[in-house]
Amino acid sequence: MRKAVSSWDEAAFRAVATRHWPGADRVLPRLSRSADRGLLWFGIAAGAAVLGGRPARRAALRGAASLALASATVNTIGKRSVRRERPLLDVVPLVRRLARQPITTSFPSGHSASAAAFATGVALENPGWGLALAPLAASVCFSRVYTGVHYPGDVLIGAALGAGAAFAVRGLVPTRRQLAPPARPQADAPALTEGKGLVVVANPGSGQRLTERPDVVEPLRSALPRAEFLTVGTRPDASGPSLEEALEEAADRARELGGALGVLGGDGTVNAAAAVARRHGLPLAVLPGGTRNHFAYDLGIETLGDACRAVECGEAVAVDMVRIRGGMERDERWFLNTFSVGAYPELVRIRERWASRIGAWPAGILAAVHVLRTGRPITVEINGRRRRVWTVFAGNCTYRGLGAAPVRRHDLADGVLDVRIVSAGRLARTRLLAAALTGGIRSTPLLSTARLRRLRVGGLHPGAHFAYDGETAPVPGGLTLEKENEALVVYRVPTGL
Template sequence: MDRAISGAVAELPATAADAVILRLTHTADYGLLWTGIAAALATRPGSTRRAALRGMVALGGASFVVNVILKSLVARRRPAAELLPVYRRLVNQPTSSSFPSGHSAAAVAFATAVALETPRTGLVLAPLAATVAYSRVHTGVHWASDVAVGATVGGAVAMATRRWWPVRESDEAKARIVREVPMLAEGKGLVLLVNPVSGAPGYDPTEDVAAALPAATVLVTEPGRDCVDQLEQAIAERTDAPAAVGAAGGDGTIAAAAAVALRNNLPLVVIPTGTLNHFARDLGVYDLLEVVDATGAGEAVGVDIAGLELSGADGARTYHWINTASLGAYPDLVRRREKWQDRWGKWPAFAAALVVTLRRSEPIRVRLNQQWHDVWFVFVGNGVYHPHGAVPAFRSRIDDGLLDVRWLRADLKFSRTRAVAALLLAAFGRSKVYSEQQVHELIVQLDEPEAVAADGEVLGEATNLRFSVAGQVATYRRDEENPRWATRARPHHRRSLAEWWDRRRGADDRSVGL
């Protein structure tokens, strides 16, 4: 079969495509073509930057498997150069084993890995990868079976990256639809708190939010003042009962609004203007357009709000949180991961942060549900995080009424080394160092006061803690199955409200003119 295919390709008539294919196969030497494309993709934040990083990881893995392992094990002679016309031969003929094709493996690995993060970009790269793979037969340096096996290896390596680095298949978590929420035409009845210092430096979203929701009562956070107190006072001073409460800011500001919404039995409006917007991403709200649509139509889902009761030498306190809480070294781990993840991606940044954190931290002694443990950290998620036995990356539901508890044991020999090895081997869930459980309530005792963090903020120190699901709040989210939103494009990358509002006003001006 190989001889038949190579013979048929050798007899193809000369065309202008010969020079193009010859040049293309040269540019793919040593992965230079794909490295250049990755560099271009990495200039854009979000999914395209993650795609570039995943593509390079897959390319490196495929090249190692093919060039270091398989070519060393299987010695195969390349096709005879004399079978091809001179104008189609490579000047420098490869001398390594013909089986399998490294160029094909790298091309398919990169394109497949990119497609996992951004299917549209992967679709654009697929013809280029296929052409590079074919070019190895066209220029007579590989048999067709070399190319087929190389492409298979590349695709397999790219898919295997999901084991270490999960791909989120849905852009929003599932939740029960709540139909008994008021329609807030232009934000009427909404008390909204805007944090102008959240998110991108130098950008204040207050004016854009006020313009998009002109009937809402818009407050601005006051330095040194508690956001919960500010919202509660604004509600108390109203002559009429508010219809909803909300916030524009990061997760800390959103958590404060969620606490007020839960206490006053009000629906919640979430406007993501923070840096990372973890809660809004899981909720499925990406920009102001979706907020305007959902509040105007009265579309919402039920969302769990978690509670945390702290008690120690300075008395008892109660907090509400929406994403995660933690003890021990986990806050330091998260800070390092968030510092590095825009540059490296979430999983590589987590791996590096774990190594650095475990090296520098000290274990703590805690009692989790009546059993004492020496641990490096305790992670508590509001809802079950995925994937299990790995880096907690996202929630598939935000209304399951469960807490996701994970901890890393410090009372085993070589626990730090075993934890890092398990992470690198994608065997975290099967390691004795790692434990997890899903519960409705978690009681924690410490032998000495330890700092507790929730939603990226340190709440204080305590010796006794009670984690629970405090209740559920109706939260506005556009129903994507509603036919009226069929023409609304869901954004695939983070953008500022100013960019959206400029485009929105421009579109409205053009429609008025028409």
């Protein structure tokens, strides 16, 4: 049996070598070299991480982890277990051969394992992106036979090992599709077929995404042809109502239609829409269109397609909101995600100033470095206790992840404020910088946490600012944060989709 398989393998290798493949001589050898040491795949992963959103970064990370596991398996076990010699190159045309021939054994193909692992890992996170990568991965696999460095059997087994590595990674770190949806209070909301009854306010000035893709409303018009849209004016000379005017007009129209208020924008725009939807008693449809879209992601809505399916299916949940009260009754705001005083509000102000020039992510890093290099701790009263701190963070519901910059929430209606305080002290600056760069720091004596329903913040110096949902505002004396349970009804991705 082994001899028969070997004969087939050699015959298939010879058939590929002796056949003329139009145009392949210039492409496949270069493609094969580009995949050396996984450089092609790591380059794609890096590009997706920098240019894409959170779903792209997650798919890139899963693909890279799958590749790393496949490469380690092939090089430590595969090649040492079966020491198969490389094919003879006498039948391979000179133009196809690699300038630098590999010196390791032939079985299995490491390049094929890496290609299959990366493409399969991405596909497990996002089937559409994986399908797009499949032709490239298959071409890399075939190039190893075409250039004469592997038998077809080496390639097939290598690809199988790579796919297996991707499934092994999924077993250790489940994809979002594998995780059961979190238990949240179900709420009534109308199913708006083709968007009938949905009135959407689109904010082209939200974050960076809409300004880069001003036509983003057009796909929505196609997906929800019966929805109505209002576009916000972004400059004094621009046509269109202000955000506040547009939201009020849209809410009135949605109530008239018996439908829902929709919002296309980032977290700051969603924040404003949530307050209006709550006041008018309307369900809110969140259409991710900003730079970060934290609230939409915590609802399971990562793309406009997710939001459209949620609206048409009519599945909704009730979520908490937090009221921010100042010294006077009119000093009232709401937040859905986070509140902070100290270093972070200044970071937000500087980031927004630079984001239009260099992009949101680089601006965030540079702003963090600038603030931590020039900033100083602040003195603040927290529930009547005076403390010296770098930052005070309060999240609407419990965030997962350690440190002062948590990652995301599992439950948006748990009834608590997630309070985290970084006190001034030894190495506090360094630890806060680590949090800004990595997204979280491990628990240290400088970091204190609490779960509260009410938080009082006062004693701040004149001119101090606070940040909420990516926006900043001056502190009007003292501030009180109070939870309002299940204050807002929002659409979410239907279970099982």
